[in-house]
Amino acid sequence: MASEKVETIVAGNYVEMERDEGDSSSAKSKFSKLFWHGGSVYDAWFSCASNQVAQVLLTLPYSFSQLGMLSGILFQLFYGLMGSWTAYLISVLYVEYRTRKEREKVDFRNHVIQWFEVLDGLLGKHWRNVGLFFNCTFLLFGSVIQLIACASNIYYINDNLDKRTWTYIFGACCATTVFIPSFHNYRIWSFLGLIMTSYTAWYLTIASLIHGQIEGVKHSGPTKMVLYFTGATNILYTFGGHAVTVEIMHAMWKPQKFKMIYLIATLYVLTLTLPSASAVYWAFGDLLLTHANALSLLPRTGFRDTAIILMLIHQFITFGFACTPLYFVWEKFIGVHETKSLFKRALARLPVVIPIWFLAIIFPFFGPINSTVGSLLVSFTVYIIPSLAHMITFAPAAARENAVERPPSFLGGWAGMYSMNAFVVVWVLIVGFGFGGWASMLNFIQQIDTFGLFTKCYQCPPHKA
Numbered sequence: 418m419a420s421e422k423v424e425t426i427v428a429g430n431y432v433e434m435e436r437d438e439g440d441s442s443s444a445k446s447k448f449s450k451l452f453w454h455g456g457s458v459y460d461a462w463f464s465c466a467s468n469q470v471a472q473v474l475l476t477l478p479y480s481f482s483q484l485g486m487l488s489g490i491l492f493q494l495f496y497g498l499m500g501s502w503t504a505y506l507i508s509v510l511y512v513e514y515r516t517r518k519e520r521e522k523v524d525f526r527n528h529v530i531q532w533f534e535v536l537d538g539l540l541g542k543h544w545r546n547v548g549l550f551f552n553c554t555f556l557l558f559g560s561v562i563q564l565i566a567c568a569s570n571i572y573y574i575n576d577n578l579d580k581r582t583w584t585y586i587f588g589a590c591c592a593t594t595v596f597i598p599s600f601h602n603y604r605i606w607s608f609l610g611l612i613m614t615s616y617t618a619w620y621l622t623i624a625s626l627i628h629g630q631i632e633g634v635k636h637s638g639p640t641k642m643v644l645y646f647t648g649a650t651n652i653l654y655t656f657g658g659h660a661v662t663v664e665i666m667h668a669m670w671k672p673q674k675f676k677m678i679y680l681i682a683t684l685y686v687l688t689l690t691l692p693s694a695s696a697v698y699w700a701f702g703d704l705l706l707t708h709a710n711a712l713s714l715l716p717r718t719g720f721r722d723t724a725i726i727l728m729l730i731h732q733f734i735t736f737g738f739a740c741t742p743l744y745f746v747w748e749k750f751i752g753v754h755e756t757k758s759l760f761k762r763a764l765a766r767l768p769v770v771i772p773i774w775f776l777a778i779i780f781p782f783f784g785p786i787n788s789t790v791g792s793l794l795v796s797f798t799v800y801i802i803p804s805l806a807h808m809i810t811f812a813p814a815a816a817r818e819n820a821v822e823r824p825p826s827f828l829g830g831w832a833g834m835y836s837m838n839a840f841v842v843v844w845v846l847i848v849g850f851g852f853g854g855w856a857s858m859l860n861f862i863q864q865i866d867t868f869g870l871f872t873k874c875y876q877c878p879p880h881k882a
Contacts, residue, residue: 456670458678460604464665464738465504465682467610469658470690471735472566472728474618475711476651476787477690478697482705483648485638486698492652493690497683499800499841500656504679506803506838507532507662509822510810512673514538516821527755529599529745532663536802539810548802553746555660555794557773559739562786563732564588564777569710570725570732572877573717579874581778587729588774594737595744595766598759600661600668603737610734613727618689620724624715625696634702643856644706647788650853653845654791655690656683657799664742676822709785743769781872782864789861792853800845804838 481489514535518525532552537545567590568583578586597603639645659679666672697711708714715721744766748754753765780786811817817831824834 456601456668458669458671458674460607461665461669461675461678462682463607463611464600464603464668465659465662465679466685467607467614467731468661468665468735468738469682470614470618470655470686471610471731472563472570473651473655473787474614474621474690474693475566475570475728476709477655477694478621478701478711479705479709480648480651481694481698482638482701482703483644484652486636486695488639488645489648489652489694489698490691492649493655493687493694496652496656497687499844500659501680501683502837503800503803503841504659504662505676506807507535507659507799508666508672508675508679510535510539510803510806511663511666512821513810515672527757529754530663530667531742531745532660533746535663536806540806544806548806549746551794551798551802552660553743555790555798556739556743558776558786558790558794559660560591560736560743560773561776561780562790563736563739564591564773565781565786567591567729567732568777568781570712570728572874573710573712574722574725576877580781580877581873584774584777584781587733588770588777591733591736591740592767592770594733594740595763595770596759597737597741598762599745600664600738600741603668603734606734606737610731613731615689617724617728617731618693620720621693621711621715622696624718624720625693625700628700628715630700631702631704634700634704636698636702638703642852643859646848646852646856647785647860650788650791650849650857653800653849653853654787654795656686657791657795659799660795661738661742664745673822740769740773779870782861782868785857785860785864788853788857792850792857796845796849796853800849801842804841808835808838 477489477493484492511530515525515530518538533545533549536548564584564587567587568580571583571587572578572580597606639648662675662679666675669675693711697714698705701708701714704714705711712721712725744762745754747769748762748765751765753762756762811820811831824830828834828837
């Protein structure tokens with residue numbers, strides 16, 4: 418009976434996260450359910466696919482110019498699968514944590530479980546602190562990158578203002594995400610976000626093919642080891658968007674159904690990233706080395722302007738995705754997380770936006786900042802820590818025996834699972850953090866030397882600056 422009860426809670430009817438919505442048959446309630454209250458498998462898929470590729474779609478051709486066509490394609494496939502694997506590990510650890518807590522009669526009403534709490538419950542406070550540091554720092558810079566991307570994109574429609582001024586404006590716009598309570602409320606935004614990235618990806622592909630190759634096009638990549646590992650780390654960053662996996666799972670009616678969602682989302686994302694990056698690199702070649710934003714090379718048309726506007730809206734959505742877990746952490750820190758007043762929570766969240774705004778103005782290096790964040794933060798946050806945490810959590814025989822989620826049979830049981838985790842840790846530590854960190858930091862420092870901190874208009878044409 419006890420185990421049956423646990424199963425019911427874990428598989429979830431999600432009563433605990435629901436506010437009192439009144440009469441469910443009213444027109445207002447039906448509208449709210451359709452656009453605002455999402456907890457299905459489809460909502461989770463849209464959230465994962467929409468969140469995984471945003472502004473990075475525009476920098477992948479830049480990565481291809483650093484890596485060369487073959488390496489670019491192979492790294493996308495490799496890191497796409499690796500990212501799906503570690504997202505699966507995070508989902509396993511979440512279900513394990515939640516099941517154990519429900520057995521102890523812990524009530525999660527009005528409380529969103531986060532990754533650092535999962536680590537705390539399974540492995541203790543030291544793991545919690547490490548997880549909290551890397552997760553928050555990554556999401557902080559993830560939000561910074563979205564702001565930088567907004568300014569970079571809008572400049573190609575309206576260059577009357579410099580990119581720094583546009584960053585001020587979009588910082589204020591993105592601050593409105595404080596009014597979105599949780600991932601549970603991103604239903605319509607996730608759906609629209611995926612349509613927007615799909616349009617932009619296919620616009621890049623078709624426009625590049627129609628444009629054709631520029632005169633004297635060269636595809637000389639890879640030429641330098643620094644550039645090669647910088648490009649590889651940007652792709653590591655691309656498929657490391659699952660720092661919000663726990664929050665997305667917690668917003669599901671049945672979190673146990675999450676297992677394969679991230680993989681299916683990744684497969685769809687690959688149908689966007691591979692054709693677009695390949696086509697733009699084929700058309701423009703080495704010119705991309707000095708144009709981190711692929712849109713800057715395509716001629717201005719109505720289609721291009723539409724892609725820019727859609728990406729701006731999508732970056733607003735992705736800013737919310739990256740910032741919402743930070744809002745939760747801050748709410749818990751100051752003790753307002755479980756209050757029912759949306760206005761109080763929104764007001765309490767505003768201080769989180771200020772450092773993001775400030776950092777976007779200091780480091781406006783669209784493109785190179787992705788690789789730096791990827792190597793130093795993503796490598797640990799969503800690859801190394803989940804793999805190590807899974808290995809240590811299930812090291813005792815009793816933990817393996819009582820595991821809620823058993824290893825996939827095709828892997829060869831626990832031995833196969835441990836082998837996969839060990840490979841991820843070693844690979845990402847050496848290639849992602851080691852070589853990637855070295856290369857991306859050199860590249861990042863070069864941008865500071867060339868353009869300076871607080872630069873008004875990064876990579877703008879001279880007469881526009």
